[in-house]
Amino acid sequence: GNSVTQMEGPVTLSEEAFLTINCTYTATGYPSLFWYVQYPGEGLQLLLKATKADDKGSNKGFEATYRKETTSFHLEKGSVQVSDSAVYFCALIYNFNKFYFGSGTKLNVKP
Amino acid sequence: GAVVSQHPSRVICKSGTSVKIECRSLDFQATTMFWYRQFPKKSLMLMATSNEGSKATYEQGVEKDKFLINHASLTLSTLTVTSAHPEDSSFYICSAATTGDSNSPLHFGNGTRLTVT
Numbered sequence: 001g002n003s004v005t006q007m008e009g010p011v012t013l014s015e016e017a018f019l020t021i022n023c024t025y026t027a028t029g030y031p032s033l034f035w036y037v038q039y040p041g042e043g044l045q046l047l048l049k050a051t052k053a054d055d056k057g058s059n060k061g062f063e064a065t066y067r068k069e070t071t072s073f074h075l076e077k078g079s080v081q082v083s084d085s086a087v088y089f090c091a092l093i094y095n096f097n098k099f100y101f102g103s104g105t106k107l108n109v110k111p
Numbered sequence: 112g113a114v115v116s117q118h119p120s121r122v123i124c125k126s127g128t129s130v131k132i133e134c135r136s137l138d139f140q141a142t143t144m145f146w147y148r149q150f151p152k153k154s155l156m157l158m159a160t161s162n163e164g165s166k167a168t169y170e171q172g173v174e175k176d177k178f179l180i181n182h183a184s185l186t187l188s189t190l191t192v193t194s195a196h197p198e199d200s201s202f203y204i205c206s207a208a209t210t211g212d213s214n215s216p217l218h219f220g221n222g223t224r225l226t227v228t
Contacts, residue, residue: 034216036219041222041224042221042222043115043117043204043206043219043220043221043222044155044204044206044217044219045219046216046217046218049216089154089155093216093217099145099157099217101154101155102154103153103154104153104154
C-alpha cells in the first residue's frame with residue numbers, strides 16, 4: 001500500500017543551523033510528493049511540491065528533491081530561523097486526491 | 112489564490128449538543144472537500160471525502176451518523192458533530208482540491224478546535 005514515513009521529532013536547532021527532515025515513502029506507481037507546514041493553532045499550508053522523479057521543490061529557503069531510487073523526499077534548509085518553528089508534514093498524493101500524510105515532525109528553533 | 116476558510120476557529124460546547132463547522136472555498140470551486148481530524152502529536156486522519164451534490168464517503172471506523180457531512184454547493188461543505196462527547200474534542204481541519212489535476216495539492220482551512228465539556 002501507500003504510506004509516508006517521517007523522522008520522529010521534536011527536532012531542536014539553534015538559529016542559522018542546517019535542517020534536514022527525512023521522509024521516505026512507499027507507493028505503487030508515481031505519486032506526487034508534498035511538504036506541508038503547520039504553525040501553532042493553524043491549519044496546514046503547502047510549503048513545496050514535486051511531481052516527478054528528480055524534481056526539486058523549493059520555497060522560502062526550503063528544498064526537497066524527489067528521489068525515486070531511494071523513495072525519499074527529504075526536506076532541507078540551509079539556515080533556519082525562529083519563525084520556522086512549526087510542524088512539518090510530508091505527504092504523497094495518489095489516485096487523484098487521495099492524500100497520505102506522514103506523522104509530522106515538530107521543529108523548534110532557538111535564538 | 113485557492114483560499115479555504117473554516118469557521119469557527121474555536122468552539123466549546125456541552126456534552127450532548129451538536130456543533131456545525133463550515134468550510135468554504137473562497138476563490139475557487141471545489142467539487143471535492145476532505146475532512147480531517149488531528150489528535151495531539153499525531154498526524155491527520157482522513158475522516159471523509161465530501162462530494163458536491165452527493166453523499167460523503169466515510170473512512171473505515173468513522174461514524175457517519177455522528178459526523179454528518181453536507182456539501183450543498185461547490186464552495187461550501189459542513190461537518191456537524193452530533194451529540195458531542197468529550198472524546199470528540201479534537202482539532203478538525205477541512206481541505207479542498209481544485210479540480211481536474213490529479214497532482215493538485217490540497218488547500219487547507221485553518222482548522223477548528225472543538226472542546227466538549
